[in-house]
Amino acid sequence: MRTFLLIGLLPWLFVACSSILQEDHNIPGNQRVQAAIDKVRADLEANLKNQVPSLNVLIQTPAERIFVSSVPAGGTPVTETTHFRFASNTKNFTSTAILNMYEDGWLDIKARITDPIPGTSVPYVPNTPNWDFPFKYAITIEQLLQHSAGVFDVDNDPVPGFNGMSFTEATQNADPTHQFSTDEMVAQLIKNNLFYFEPGTGYHYSNTGYSMLSKIIERVYTTKSGSAKTYGDYLKDYVVGPTALVPVTVHFPIRADDTVLPSPRVEGTVLLPGKVEKYGDYNMSAQVGEGNGYGTMGALNTYIRSLMKGQNVLKPETVKLMQTNVSTANAEYALGTNFRKNLGYGHNGARIGNLALMAYDPQTDVSIVVYLPLWDLTQGNTSFIKCFEALYEAAYAARTTLGYPGKP
Structure with a gap:
């Protein structure tokens, strides 16, 4: 099994958006967007x-809500209710969970991750030798949220001893059914003394930083509820599930055997020289809290619009x-949230063919999801990169054709 890892989609990567002329506004908006x-x-x-295979956009303005799926001749259109892996958009859900705990007084985002959970003697992360990774005692929850903690990414970057691959890629190639844990990722940081920089610099x-946040969510929820809980339990109970304020059709698998993407569904396509690979059902336990989510375009739009x-x-x-x-280190990434002018606040993601x-733009009250x-x-x-840029070309094109500001 060939595994492709999530690429850290850097906020400086802007689109070379082609100029799109205003259409005749007598033509219905959905036709213009299509x-x-x-x-x-x-x-x-x-x-x-x-x-x-397809390029899909859902855009909601104060006046209308439009979904289009562009496919080649004979292709199968995607729908608003088609399930797909939305990858690092998961990070915004993780940030929402952390900040909801913060609102409820369950944690302090300014606290160091070695501090005790409020009202208890239990630290946010294990106080054990197998969690003594570089600069552990200086890192705050807030720094993990904004990628300023300096935590080395064993999911994206090569780790010593794995033939130029990341730890997660090499491990999953060797055993596609492996049950990953944050603890074993942290073990790689300790073993190889891995870090990028001192926290806050x-x-x-x-x-991996977001994997740590999932561990914190698990430990805080377990402590506060008095019974064993997981990251997925908290997201379901408070953020997305039937008892959440705004329930949405998304799921965050944490088990190695929770691999099936439900129907209707889209499998990711990876084009290699002389080869095409498809990815639908697979083990996401290495990406808990940072990229394990799947859902529908309609659900993502409802979530990001109502949240923002x-x-x-x-x-x-x-x-x-x-x-x-x-932080002054990256002006476009806040707490689990990207910002792009004329698109607003949200996130993006890439995972194995997806x-x-x-995003939601408060200036125009326009939300958009592109897949x-x-x-x-x-x-x-x-x-x-051409594929990634097309996401933003599509987003700006949809806005522009409806009369909203496009690429700056």
């Missing part, structure tokens, strides 16, 4: 010299905190 996204997909196919995207409007689980003042960068983004089930690696990183 034509715009058809053009983005056709341009991407021309650039890649490969077929693009820089920015480096880190899936202060109408979901977080109070408006806490949403503002989520949107506020507290690319997605979700592309394709990684083209036929030209290495060059063709992959």
